[in-house]
Amino acid sequence: MAKVCKVTNKKANNAYSVSHSHVRTKKIQNVNLHTKKIWSITQDKWVRLKVSTRAIKSLHKLKI
Known part of the structure; x- marks a missing residue:
């Protein structure tokens, strides 16, 4: 698995x-x-993602 943030x-x-x-x-x-x-x-629905900590802090802005 690649070490890449999905967001x-x-x-x-x-x-x-x-x-x-x-x-x-x-x-x-x-x-x-x-x-x-x-x-x-x-x-x-709920989705499992590999996310960086910087992306976790700004998830409410991104509207995935």
Whole structure:
């Protein structure tokens, strides 16, 4: 299963981990995903989605 938010389509970001001696090693910053049951107005039923925490905070604005 892909680590992608179903609402905002956020996905992993490539970054560097920088040590004290400034040696850079590549790392991946994943999205903070949670599986939530959300009431869908368009489908008129509960839907299970993998949603990022940023999307959970703004779900009342999105009208899924």
